[in-house]
Amino acid sequence: MAATETLTAERILEATEEVLRRYGPAKATVVDVARVLGVSHGSVYRHFRTKAALREAVTERWLEGTITELRPHAEGTGPADERLTGWLTALFALKRNKAGGDPELMATFQVLIGENSAVVDRHVEHLVDQIARILADGVREGVFAAVEGEEVVTTARAVFDATDRFHDPAHAADWSAPDIETAFAAVVALILRSLRRA
Amino acid sequence: MAATETLTAERILEATEEVLRRYGPAKATVVDVARVLGVSHGSVYRHFRTKAALREAVTERWLEGTITELRPHAEGTGPADERLTGWLTALFALKRNKAGGDPELMATFQVLIGENSAVVDRHVEHLVDQIARILADGVREGVFAAVEGEEVVTTARAVFDATDRFHDPAHAADWSAPDIETAFAAVVALILRSLRRA
Numbered sequence: 001m002a003a004t005e006t007l008t009a010e011r012i013l014e015a016t017e018e019v020l021r022r023y024g025p026a027k028a029t030v031v032d033v034a035r036v037l038g039v040s041h042g043s044v045y046r047h048f049r050t051k052a053a054l055r056e057a058v059t060e061r062w063l064e065g066t067i068t069e070l071r072p073h074a075e076g077t078g079p080a081d082e083r084l085t086g087w088l089t090a091l092f093a094l095k096r097n098k099a100g101g102d103p104e105l106m107a108t109f110q111v112l113i114g115e116n117s118a119v120v121d122r123h124v125e126h127l128v129d130q131i132a133r134i135l136a137d138g139v140r141e142g143v144f145a146a147v148e149g150e151e152v153v154t155t156a157r158a159v160f161d162a163t164d165r166f167h168d169p170a171h172a173a174d175w176s177a178p179d180i181e182t183a184f185a186a187v188v189a190l191i192l193r194s195l196r197r198a
Numbered sequence: 199m200a201a202t203e204t205l206t207a208e209r210i211l212e213a214t215e216e217v218l219r220r221y222g223p224a225k226a227t228v229v230d231v232a233r234v235l236g237v238s239h240g241s242v243y244r245h246f247r248t249k250a251a252l253r254e255a256v257t258e259r260w261l262e263g264t265i266t267e268l269r270p271h272a273e274g275t276g277p278a279d280e281r282l283t284g285w286l287t288a289l290f291a292l293k294r295n296k297a298g299g300d301p302e303l304m305a306t307f308q309v310l311i312g313e314n315s316a317v318v319d320r321h322v323e324h325l326v327d328q329i330a331r332i333l334a335d336g337v338r339e340g341v342f343a344a345v346e347g348e349e350v351v352t353t354a355r356a357v358f359d360a361t362d363r364f365h366d367p368a369h370a371a372d373w374s375a376p377d378i379e380t381a382f383a384a385v386v387a388l389i390l391r392s393l394r395r396a
Contacts, residue, residue, distance in 0.1 A: 158384035162360035170368040186356035194392030 007039055009047045009057070016058045021104065025111040030054065056119055059112040063123040066094055067130070074130035080138025081192055084159075087134060088188055091127075092166040099172040110169060124160070132156035135195065144195045159191055205237055207245045207255070214256045219302065223309040228252065254317055257310040261321040264292055265328070272328035278336025279390055282357075285332060286386055289325075290364040297370040308367060322358070330354035333393065342393045357389055 005011070015036045019028045030051050034041040048054035073087035099106050113120055132152050138144035139152075147155055165171050166184050174180060203209070213234045217226045228249050232239040246252035271285035297304050311318055330350050336342035337350075345353055363369050364382050372378060 154380075154384050155388065157381065158388040161363050161381055162385050162388060164363040164369075165359050165366075168363075168369075171362075171366075182352075183355065183359055186352050187360050190353065190356040190360060190389065190392050194388045 007037065007043055007047070011037065012044055012047050012054070013058055013061050016054055017062070020058065020108050020112075021102075024104075025055075025108050052115075055112055056116045059109070059116045059119050060123075062109055062112075063119065066091070067123070067126050069094055070127070070130055074133055080134050080141055080143045081196065084131070084134045084138070084192070084195075085188055087130065088159075088163055088166070089184075092163075092184060095167045095169065095172075096175045099169060099175060106169065106172070113169075128153065128156045128160050131159050135159075138195065155195075159195075162191060163187060205235065205241055205245070209235065210242055210245050210252070211256055211259050214252055215260070218256065218306050218310075219300075222302075223253075223306050250313075253310055254314050257307070257314045257317050258321075260307055260310075261317065264289070265321070265324050267292055268325070268328055272331050278332050278339055278341045279394065282329070282332045282336070282390070282393075283386055285328065286357075286361055286364070287382075290361075290382060293365045293367065293370075294373050297367060297373060304367065304370070311367075326351065326354045326358050329357050333357075336393065353393075357393075360389055361385060 012033065016028075016033050019032045019036055022028075023032060030041050030044050033054070034044050037044070044054070048057060070087055070090055073083055073090055076083045076086070078086075132155075135144060135147065135152050135156055139146055163184075165174065166180075166187070210231065214226075214231050217230045217234055220226075221230060228239050228242050231252070232242050235242070242252070246255060268285055268288055271281055271288050274281045274284070276284075330353075333342060333345065333350050333354055337344055361382075363372070364378075364385070
């Protein structure tokens, strides 16, 4: 690293992602990360106290990318039913692109995700919160039928679970099937009918 | 095998399941199956022309067990919404018991299922047909809102896909989570609201 550049947590995370991609999750070490950055491994440990903490932070950063990309749909201004369709479609597209675009990186993150279930649980909560926000807006607009306070989150979680086939990487192999778009549209239609007239 | 017993396809399939369970799908051979039955491997080949055909038939038999167990729900006489809930609950229970009861056999069948995608596709069609039957009855009873001819199958498939998290073995690891029953109930409620008032 050029001596003038400050070693930030963000730069370490970028380098770690690169090292994980290059060596795979089984072989990648903190020493590899330090070498890529041209610093001592002690410098890396000043930002992340353990290798596990570093891997957890990389996982979190990767998942946060999805939240950021979906935010415009969650916070948009159109009718809530269209926003929900847009959000679900965008999530499916993001996951498909990730799965299809760089299978090795995807396999790496599958390993990291398996190691960091608390991070994944928080991530799913964020996603469900985004759905809940759209639902609450839809109720206010009169687009969706009324649901009681607590129930918004339960229903949002049900929407997330019911579309599982279209965002859980466990189903990535199905995402190139010729009828997958039809199947997705049918599930979204089923969900919207439920929300509109519950 | 006792000389008086006839070598039926059914007996060969039972023996094959036993051999697969014992040796695993990578090592099990037709010779092993013949040995268990006390017959020559030529006798087995008279019923199943190839090892692949035998493995396919075992897969089919295994999956047909599910169809048979679900039939009372599909063909029952109660209100259609209760039948659908019963069918989905029974499918989830069957898959959970299979996954939890004999993990080795489950792993074996995961391999066979991967080898026999045409059999699996037909199986899913049978399951979707059972849902479609319940939906059609529900429309006739006035329990479910009207859906046009072709659309019954599309909607039935959407119901199957939307409950994927509760029957696809890819999710077996989640089935012992403490909140899985709540999640299942919320998805079923979402689906029923959709069907009742579409």
